[in-house]
Amino acid sequence: MRPTRVRLGALLAGLALCAGLAGCKPPPTDAAVARVSLDAPTRGPSAPIPSPDTTGAVWASTANPLRLVYGIPGQPVLLAIECLSPATPEAKLRITRHAPADEGASALLALIGNGWIGRFPVDATEIAGKSFWQGDVPAGQREWTALKPEREATVTVPGAGLVRLNPSPLPMALVEACRGEPPKLPPVETVQFTPELSPIP
Secondary structure, eight states, X not given: OOHHHHHHHHHHHHHHHTSOOOTTOOOOBGGGGGGSOOOOOSSSOXXXXXXXXXXXXXXXXXXXXXXXXXXXXXXXXXXXXEEESTTSTTOEEEEEEEEEOOTTOEEEEEEEETTEEEEEEEEEEEETXXXXXXXXXXXXXGGGGGGOTTSOEEEEOTTSOEEEEOOOHHHHHHHHHHHTOOOOOOOGGGOXXXXXXXXXX
């Protein structure tokens, strides 16, 4: 495993401890998506879906140290962000909105928060037999600053509702690590160890 992946994995694992997952419910996982039918209709455009309730939703690390998922513990993932080609000029962040997308469709995903507005192109992409919204965006784009942990951010895709992103240091840490910037660790006193937590599969 490359040193960058090892360092990033350790960083995200440490930050996950201060994310404060409640109770003993497991974090959101991709496996949960398979239990819910999100298939888009085979004919005509899909009907718009309502905005999901994100009360209690959290960011969580995955088995891939370069990937984070967002959702309510024990329920299907709502959003995922993954770093590709970290710490290189080609570094990109792959953002996936886990909502049904019609085959061949394209749209602009709006990421809004902390005084920033990003509009990222996304396409209908088949993942595990289902079609979701996904796009690759250069990690260096300033609009990723919308994910700073000071305030909540939102993600909107036409027809897929609005997802409120509860503040967390994890997504911006991933963005900075993907760019190759030195990690900005939280103060030691803010890190809380929760023995009940277990890593996502």
